[in-house]
Amino acid sequence: MAAALEISGLTRRFGGVTALAGVDLSLLPGEVLGLIGPNGSGKTSLFNVLSGHYAPDAGAVRLDGRDIAGWAPRRIARAGVTRSFQNLRLLKRLSLYENLRAATHSAASGRELFWQSRAAKRRERSQLMDLLALFGLEDKADDAPGALTLVEMRQLEIARLLAARPRLVLLDEPAAGMTPAETARISRIIAEHVLPGRSVIVIEHKMPLITALCRRIAVLQAGVKIADGPARAVLDDPLVRQSYFGSRPC
Template sequence: MSKTRETGGIDALSLEGVGKRYGDVQVLDGVSLRVPMGEFHALIGPNGAGKSSLFNVISGLTPPSTGRVRLHGRDVTGLPAHRMARLGLSRSFQVANVFGRMSVFDNLRCAAMRRGGLGYQWWCALDRGRGVAQRANQIMAQLDLARRAELPAGELSYAEQRALELGMVLATDARVVLLDEPTAGMSRAETARMMELIRGTCQGRTVLIVEHDMRVVFGLSDRISVMVQGRLVATGDPEHIRADPAIRQAYLGGIVQEPE
């Protein structure tokens, strides 16, 4: 991933004092974060730290209890996921989320329809909308899935399904992309391939990624934030995070370790 990013101007994504409570349980506590346009930002922390809960708030799956979320300077706090998608933010999930009975091509074509504001109009011809099929073909080529175009997505390998999900995110032409553990469950070779795909396809976009594999985190990120018990406890460039003695002590043998 390019280590250069746009500076100045409006941040792609900003959080101000974001909190989330379920009854007596506080899962997010005063999270504030600024992600400049074009930055690749990793969010790390132990299981249960609140990373996925934060993704759910940012992407509109659940509203925050407190605080504000801004996308390219616009207050989008509490907007539902479909509105966030229309404003240029899209996300992947921890488990591959594709239409298993539909072909690879049709999965991407439906995602591209959202890009043109057409929605999932199942009763209409899927070719409706200028450039939809071309966009799907372009994404398939980028992900090396063209040879799988007519295969039902459910018959792809696990790694291919994760690649397809990445393609569906990108087919919407989102400028801000949230990737939730995109290499979870992959072999070393599959992880390396997914890193190549992310580098190639997300170039120029703003990316916020949750990931446990430190080879991925340190290999892709411009900056890293560490989350513990619903709070951000540190943010810095990879060298700063790796060298911080408190973080190393807390996570040696766990989340923060020297990349191989």
């Protein structure tokens, strides 16, 4: 089976600091990969390159065989890649419905939007309201995100990702700041609504979420991939336990 995403020799530097040092990584269609590593290991830098926020200094990023390295974020979104951020980036001045509509339009071409008929606009509204209902947020469609709880904000963020109809989803610490119960809840939401039919990479420090969602794990340390394989084997690897867990049991 051909890879949905293939990263080869990916390198990104910031002055004298190398955030990514020749990273190789591949992802099959429908595969879910957990990406872990200490703070500063290059995980978010990798997401920033994959989503077009940083251009790589070297290497290739192939999405379904096309090298998208260095493409602008909007062009990458139109190609089917969406991402979340560790620190929520919701549009605070817009309603929940308008947040979803903005995500839909960010992944569409200007021509598609210009020629959108009234019937198409009605279908779009119906689809977006159904998406809000999927997360129990339809009664708050006209509210601003600031009125939501943290879990509801994360749900809205996930709904925004789905509104763009992605093929590849990048989740950056989706359970950040959550209690164990809230983490379990967002994990179930991701499993039920994000994973089916999509390729997904999840960055997370909370191992219960990673092990619940991901059969495969890759580990970065100082911009270098030091492990990649079945979740249990990677978490039991002495090098991983030393560098990430400090030799503590996983």
